Amino acid sequence: MLPNLYSALSKYGSKEAENYLTESLVFLLSTLLQKAPSQGLWLLNNITGPLPLHRLSRPAKVSLTTQVTVERGRPDIEVAESTDTLVYVEIKHDSELGENQLEYYYSKLEESDRPNRRLVFLSRSKASAVRTSLGHNQFFHICWYDVFDWLNDFHGADPIVDYLVANFQEFLQEKKMSVRKVTWEFEQGIATLVDFTTMLEVAIREAVPTLPVKKTAGWSWRGFYLDGSIFCGIRYDKPMILALQNNFGTNPTASEALDLVKTHFLALPKDEQLELLVGFLAAAAPKVPKGDSGAIPPIEESAA
Numbered sequence: 001m002l003p004n005l006y007s008a009l010s011k012y013g014s015k016e017a018e019n020y021l022t023e024s025l026v027f028l029l030s031t032l033l034q035k036a037p038s039q040g041l042w043l044l045n046n047i048t049g050p051l052p053l054h055r056l057s058r059p060a061k062v063s064l065t066t067q068v069t070v071e072r073g074r075p076d077i078e079v080a081e082s083t084d085t086l087v088y089v090e091i092k093h094d095s096e097l098g099e100n101q102l103e104y105y106y107s108k109l110e111e112s113d114r115p116n117r118r119l120v121f122l123s124r125s126k127a128s129a130v131r132t133s134l135g136h137n138q139f140f141h142i143c144w145y146d147v148f149d150w151l152n153d154f155h156g157a158d159p160i161v162d163y164l165v166a167n168f169q170e171f172l173q174e175k176k177m178s179v180r181k182v183t184w185e186f187e188q189g190i191a192t193l194v195d196f197t198t199m200l201e202v203a204i205r206e207a208v209p210t211l212p213v214k215k216t217a218g219w220s221w222r223g224f225y226l227d228g229s230i231f232c233g234i235r236y237d238k239p240m241i242l243a244l245q246n247n248f249g250t251n252p253t254a255s256e257a258l259d260l261v262k263t264h265f266l267a268l269p270k271d272e273q274l275e276l277l278v279g280f281l282a283a284a285a286p287k288v289p290k291g292d293s294g295a296i297p298p299i300e301e302s303a304a
Contacts, residue, residue: 019067021175022076022091025147026064028168033059035158046150048079048087049140053116056081070108073101085116092123093175102132102139122147124177144177197222197233199270200242203277204232208285221249229290232281240265242277244284246291253291256284 029047032040037059044062045055056062061082068078075088088105090097102121109117119139121129129141154165172178204213204224214225216233223233223243231249234242240260245252258280260266265273 019076021093021177022066024168024171025091026066026077028164030064031164032154032161033062035161036154039154039161043147043150043154044079047089047122047142047147048118048120049142051085051087051116051118053084056085058082070105073104073108075105080114081116084114086112086114087118087120089120089122092121092128097128097131099131100133102129102134106134106138144172144175145179148172148178193222199274200224200233200277203274203281207278207281211285226285227290230285230288242280244281244288246288252288254288256280256287258284 029040029044032043034040041056041059041062048056056079058081063078063080065078065080066076067074076091077087077089079085079087079089086109088109090102090105102119106119109119119134121132121139121141122144123129123141124144126141126143132139148169151165151169155162169178201213201215201224204211204226208226211227211230216223216225216231220237221231221233221235223231225248226232229246229248231243231245231252233249234240242258242260243249243255244257245255247253258277263276265276268276
């Protein structure tokens with residue numbers, strides 16, 4: 001799998017994360033305007049919001065410029081179309097608004113002779129605008145999760161566009177700039193995860209009763225360590241795969257897996273579920289001997 005383009009390059013701008021995020025968005029928008037003009041305009045119009053006179057409509061006439069100096073400030077993005085439209089977009093990453101920052105940019109826009117103008121504030125959440133005295137009708141506030149959701153509609157326009165959009169969405173997730181709705185399954189899901197872990201422990205003690213067992217859980221996994229270094233459990237990015245791996249599951253030299261989808265695990269009665277786990281562990285454990293003595297568990301490992 002190819003590495004994420006934006007994530008791979010972000011390390012070179014780690015000290016200026018906000019500027020890098022801005023440049024990444026402008027790069028994506030510029031590419032869209034060239035490769036998929038209608039979609040690029042649609043996204044850009046969503047970002048700029050309801051302009052006073054008319055929407056942006058001519059991709060070839062649209063210019064996107066970053067860090068434009070306006071005397072005492074630098075709006076992150078300047079969007080212009082011909083001589084009648086001017087939009088300033090101020091972006092926040094992990095910093096707060098400067099004192100009167102939006103007010104100043106609004107005043108500079110008001111001085112412009114372009115009739116179609118707008119101030120846009122793009123941040124992680126709506127709470128980021130508490131430090132401005134501007135009224136809601138004086139600027140357009142959007143959040144990064146809005147941008148993420150709008151990009152969900154971009155599929156099949158162009159292979160390059162699809163690749164860049166998917167990468168940018170992954171990048172926003174890594175930067176904690178997007179959220180997904182927490183649904184009513186949350187409570188039951190937690191209870192089900194605990195039930196599965198309990199059943200797995202019962203199966204381990206039945207299948208390999210002589211091996212010492214220790215609970216383990218972290219940000220990305222939940223399960224057990226057997227015999228001091230063999231990981232048995234699931235990882236949250238692949239919750240339907242039960243893994244049995246040596247070296248704490250870190251760079252294993254031996255690995256066995258049970259696919260809970262292919263075995264129709266969730267459709268089975270609880271007694272058959274338990275027997276399936278016992279059978280898998282009894283057969284797989286001899287194939288996964290302890291690994292290197294120098295192996296260490298993941299840093300975020302914690303007892304659970």
